Amino acid sequence: MNTEHLVSTFTEYFEDRGHRRIPGSTLLPPPGDPVLFTTSGMHPLTPYLEGRPHPLGGRLVNVQRCLRTTDLEEVGDTTHLTVFEMLGTWSLGDYDGPLSLDWAYGLLTEGLGVDPGLLHATVHGGDDRTGPDTDSLSLWQDRGVPVELTSEDNWWSNGPVGPCGPDSEIFLWSGEGPPRSTPTRDDRWVEVWNHVTMTHRRLDDGSLVPLPRRNVDTGLGLERLTSLLQGTSSVFECDVFEPWRRLVPPLWQLDETSLRVVCDHLRSAVVVLGDGVRPSSTGRGYVLRRLVRRVLTLLWRDDPSRGVGDLPEELVRHTLDHFRQDMPPGDVRRHLTDEEHRFRRLLDRGRHVLARPRFRGPLTEEDLHHLHDTHGLPSDLVTTLRRE
Known part of the structure; x- marks a missing residue:
């Protein structure tokens, strides 16, 4: 499966589930965004994640090119790129996190042929301000996917203030032989897809307040997943x-x-x-x-x-x-x-x-x-x- 086939399979899968495809933007973020470059698919959608109605509705899918300066020193390993493409889906006040994860599991295992035994998930385990993400945990347990609970690693935030919430990350085993250990203990578990449920807003004083509308934002690294599906040893192959x-x-x-x-x-x-x-x-x-x-x-x-x-x-x-x-x-x-x-x-x-x-x-x-x-x-x- 090459990258073009993966893109079409991904978008068609979510279009069949009511998502409307939106065009990706350039690397230049929209006016008012403090980042130098678009670092994820959600950046051009910030106004809609903040509550503005999107003209195409509450279910969206796209392909977005991204650039991350924070990864420059990592480039040269097997998984990091400076410019890459992100496959993304969004629920703007529509469905919640577990349904997003269920669809992701279905696409990976049925649509792309990934062996379910090569999957591992991480889920927010709770901290002193928020409880554990029991809904995502239950979904993965029902699907038979092993889960590792973390706190900081599975709490997503769009900067010091703004929307934030628990995320569940999906990892694919890249090593030889049967999978071992967990994602935080073995880097042969490669993160391929992150699902964020935006449940709160962080205020200037660091406190969290519930959002009136929950959104789901997911991102899947195209080149990273393609290299794993093609059985190559790095994204550069x-x-x-x-x-x-x-x-x-x-x-x-x-x-x-x-x-x-x-x-x-x-x-x-x-x-x-x-x-x-x-x-x-x-x-x-x-x-x-x-x-x-x-x-x-x-x-x-x-x-x-x-x-x-x-x-x-x-x-x-x-x-x-x-x-x-x-x-x-x-x-x-x-x-x-x-x-x-x-x-x-x-x-x-x-x-x-x-x-x-x-x-x-x-x-x-x-x-x-x-x-x-x-x-x-x-x-x-x-x-x-x-x-x-």
């Missing part, structure tokens, strides 16, 4: 990365972790550029700049003559087509090479600055602030240069 795995290794010889980071960051940079962001020193543009510069740092570690200008146009076009973006591939490559030239000039300047007597010993916080504010050298770049 599922079908959406096939062109990258085929074309990048002959171009740049890299160890496996570096190859994953380079493919992920370049692919993510293409998507960010395709959504209209340009490299800069602040905000979204700085995230894009960090992605490109981390790629270049890895490429130049073994061969300074390497450059993003060598990136095959096929990979740029494949990514733009997959995310339905109409930016010309040549424009993408031009922005990447412009950023590469800018980074080379900055490195040359940084080496000269750091060679000054003042910066030859241990650097203080004052030194780092001076290097950033006066010479445009961020601390992570300073660290890289001092390792040379």
Whole structure:
């Protein structure tokens, strides 16, 4: 099953259950949202989760591209991506959590052929302010799925204030042999689908008040589930990365972790550029700049003559087509090479600055602030240069 088949199976399954498909947005969140990028499918739906009626009703389904800067340091392992797609469903004051979980179980086991014996769930076990999520616990027990109770790990919140509530996470066993242990004790249990029941609102003082209308928000990582269904050892071996795995290794010889980071960051940079962001020193543009510069740092570690200008146009076009973006591939490559030239000039300047007597010993916080504010050298770049 490839990603396109999984998307169609998912959406049709929930459309058969009364959900209306809504279009996914770009990576840029709606006005007023404090996050730099859309990090989940619920971000564009925030007004409706807050109570505004949605024009298509109370049952929705979609596919949303997302970017999470919090996972940048995790990229290179088997499950994390910077830009990924999230399959989502919502109940806006319609059905409750257990029905959502029951449908998820049915899709996974009957629609997608997952062995029920490879599933594990986690459920909110209660804390000093809220009781356990007994409804979700009962659903999983009725289906014969083992359950682990947690507190903080299964309480979802959209920031310090706003809607929040218990969630139930569905895990799929990725190891060899029969499943062992539990999700919090063995990372071979891979989280694939989270179901949040928004029951409360957290106020400025940290207190919780019940919401007048309960919503259900679910998110399933497309590439992560696809890789598990395809039996691959990482998300970087599922079908959406096939062109990258085929074309990048002959171009740049890299160890496996570096190859994953380079493919992920370049692919993510293409998507960010395709959504209209340009490299800069602040905000979204700085995230894009960090992605490109981390790629270049890895490429130049073994061969300074390497450059993003060598990136095959096929990979740029494949990514733009997959995310339905109409930016010309040549424009993408031009922005990447412009950023590469800018980074080379900055490195040359940084080496000269750091060679000054003042910066030859241990650097203080004052030194780092001076290097950033006066010479445009961020601390992570300073660290890289001092390792040379």
